């Protein structure tokens with residue numbers, strides 16, 4: 001019999017799980033950028049962004065949606081739409097359900113498991129081309145719950161690994177890789193975040209710390225290297241600023257596919273150095289998705 005999760009996922013084409021071995025390497029910001037870039041890739045693309053980092057939800061803040069309410073309808077929870085009435089970019093996070101910003105979630109495994117099941121079965125995701133799932137660092141209960149609930153739609157799943165170039169992060173990224181192999185989760189590729197530094201004055205990228213560790217790991221492990229993202233001060237102030245949606249962007253380029261009042265974050269994001277770099281990452285990622293679909297087609 002079809003599970004409630006499988007029923008809800010019928011209308012979702014691809015589910016991309018974003019993993020990182022270590023905390024703080026930029027997994028949530030990469031998940032946000034991935035969702036924004038997919039949204040921007042065409043005026044028809046529908047994207048969902050699900051935050052299952054239950055104890056440290058940062059997606060509402062990064063999307064500038066802190067404090068937005070989630071409504072209950074007869075058909076389940078209505079996600080928060082980052083693009084307002086256009087309704088092509090849905091987001092869901094425990095952060096939307098907390099009474100006060102800064103409230104903490106102190107839950108044991110079974111409660112976390114129940115919440116993840118509800119996110120997958122009770123949220124009215126509707127038709128989605130991509131559901132991007134931001135996970136906590138490491139490979140924890142949340143990852144196992146996710147995979148257990150998504151088992152009936154395993155063929156729609158794939159993952160992206162985010163690391164920083166430092167040796168300690170790479171060692172932890174290797175753990176993600178062995179986890180993915182153990183649970184038969186295809187990896188679309190690896191992203192090296194905080195690789196070099198973008199000068200806020202001239203945009204020049206300098207290698208303040210080590211770089212290239214992610215690329216070397218990808219080559220060694222025969223993974224697709226999706227690209228590197230430098231430390232970008234414009235991006236950090238954009239993603240960390242809860243008032244993003246209130247900022248004035250009246251001078252930015254007008255795109256008829258975007259709602260003028262409700263999706264200011266997207267226009268602000270477009271102007272960061274990371275957005276251009278992410279466009280290359282997205283192209284490679286879409287290529288990996290296509291390659292995976294072909295491989296599955298040949299296998300069946």
Ligand SMILES: Nc1ncnc2c1ncn2[C@@H]1O[C@H](COP(=O)(O)OP(=O)(O)OP(=O)(O)O)[C@@H](O)[C@H]1O
Nearest residue numbers: 023024025026027028029137194230231232236239
């Ligand atoms: N390329 C980047 N340039 C500048 N700042 C970045 C970059 N990537 C991430 N950050 C910043 O680093 C901080 C941590 O990023 P983020 O929350 O995405 O990491 P994380 O891996 O999801 O952390 P955790 O899962 O441990 O909560 C945030 O303040 C974020 O804005």
Ligand code: SF4
Nearest residue numbers: 199200201202203204
């Ligand atoms: S990268 Fe260029 S603008 Fe930036 S600090 Fe160096 S010299 Fe100055």
